Amino acid sequence: MTVDDTFGRLDDDDYPAYTMGRAAEMLGTTQGFLRAIGEARLITPLRSEGGHRRYSRYQLRIAARARELVDHGTPIEAACRIIILEDQLEEAQRLNAEYRRTATSHPASV
Numbered sequence: 001m002t003v004d005d006t007f008g009r010l011d012d013d014d015y016p017a018y019t020m021g022r023a024a025e026m027l028g029t030t031q032g033f034l035r036a037i038g039e040a041r042l043i044t045p046l047r048s049e050g051g052h053r054r055y056s057r058y059q060l061r062i063a064a065r066a067r068e069l070v071d072h073g074t075p076i077e078a079a080c081r082i083i084i085l086e087d088q089l090e091e092a093q094r095l096n097a098e099y100r101r102t103a104t105s106h107p108a109s110v
Helices: 003-009 020-027 031-039 057-071 076-105
Strands: 053-055
Touching (some): 020 031, 020 057, 031 076
């Protein structure tokens, strides 16, 4: 891997660049909170060769949304379920829009 490849990966939202400690610090939360949302299967951090959790920017955004809900009084399990449902809804809306575009550009013959 070249230096350019390494720096390019830092722009990748899915690259697990952050340790658990750094992720918790960035989110203003505890490592226990990150473990809890992992146990709830909201996010699954990658593991380093030494077994340490590593988080991507995408996962940190999801964790930040969970923290926002928890900070407003939502139980952590419910917050995780809400975020999963929000994600599923967003994907369904994206697919519906794609199907509509396809149907509009290729109308069925009668």
